[in-house]
Amino acid sequence: MKLLFVADPLAGFKIHKDSTFAMMREAARRGHVLYACEANDLSWRRGGRVEAHVRHITLTGASGYGVKDWFKVEDETRVALAEFDAVLMRQDPPFDSEYFYATHLLGRAEAEGARVFNSPQALRDHPEKLAILEFPEFITPTLVTRNAADIRTFHDEQKDIILKPLDGMGGMGIFRVKEDGLNLGSIIETLNRDGAQTVMVQKYLPAISAGDKRVLVIGGKPVPYSLARIPQGSEIRGNLAAGGKGVAQPLTARDREIAETIGPKLAARGLLLIGLDVIGDQLTEINVTSPTCFQEITDQAGFDVAAMFVDALENALPG
Structure with missing residues (x-):
């Protein structure tokens, strides 16, 4: 198969x-041909x-920390997306206007x-928050609100809360406010911008001390x-980026x-492919753009996540 990775x-x-x-x-191990753009x-x-202007790549076999020469560009060309057996959208967040426009182009390609x-x-x-x-x-x-008074009421009720922007990633812009309410007003101003931006507020979960779990689901199966x-x-914050x-x-x-x-x-x-974020026994986010943690799970647990993913991809394609 010819696979195009948009990354x-x-x-x-x-x-x-x-x-x-x-x-x-x-x-590549299974003999599929790789393209990237x-x-x-x-x-x-x-x-x-x-x-898209695409690059046909092969893998060099190089691996390890800091390696840059892991791929070789065989050739470059312009190809209609419908000519590939599958197109994998793997661009990292944020889901900004340009990402949104890219999904519309990809949607048009689907129609073709x-x-x-x-x-x-x-x-x-399915916005991730x-x-x-x-x-x-x-x-x-x-x-979920733009209203600062609602946020203050929620804090009064829950006592210990987490506030975060809807477009954050990697733990960016997350704040905790305890029962004393220290800096709540300043945090609301920073995130809410006088009602211009929507904020998500959640009850703080002490179970975060044991980790923010990433649960990967591939083809509907965990x-x-x-x-x-x-x-x-x-x-x-438990995010690896943090x-x-x-x-x-x-x-x-x-x-x-x-x-x-x-x-x-x-x-x-x-x-x-989705990534569920679970703290304790509570779901906190559903990641759909480019869920990660394949290699960490494989390296530590011995379960080949990438093989499960490519199995699901092959099964999702006709023929």
Whole structure:
């Protein structure tokens, strides 16, 4: 098969932990042909199809921390996306205007016959912070609002809260306010910007000390191990980008209940791969853009996540 990865610049990949690289490596091992482009390589012209300036790449076999020469560009060309067996949208967040426009181009390509994973429509329909609102039975007390007074009322009720922007990633812009309310006003001003920006507020979960678990769901089925991202020192965020320590561990019964409820529903909407964030027994986010943690789970638990993903991708394609 010919696979096109729409991703961030390949030269910036940290291949010792990058999940897209793990997908590429497993796909190449099976004999699939790899192509790559960036979202800014996508284009459409009247009378034509959505196409991209793509690079046909092969893997050199290099691996390890800091390696840059892990791929070789065999040739470059402009190709309609419908000519590929599958297009994998793996650009990292944020989900900004340009990402949004890219999903529309990818959606047009779908109408022309391209097979895109995750589905562009599903990417738009499931913003990573707000997607949890569909599953209130699994989430902690949560408020989504632009109203500063509502946030103060929620704090009065819950005493210990987390505030975060809807467009944050990697733990960016997350604040904790304890019962004393210290700096609550300043934090609201920073995130809410006088009512211009919507804020998510959640009850603080002490179970974060044991880790913010990433539960991967592929083709509607959970990977049997999560990666608990454990905050270090005085940090409240477990995100690996914020210095958290990743520890692979078997799914709990609650993890599996959440994954087996949500996974099939979202898979049916075109979300081949999702990442559920679970603290304790509460769902906090549903990641759909470019979920990670493949290599950490494989390295520590011995379960080949990339193989499970490519199996699901192959099964999702005709023939």
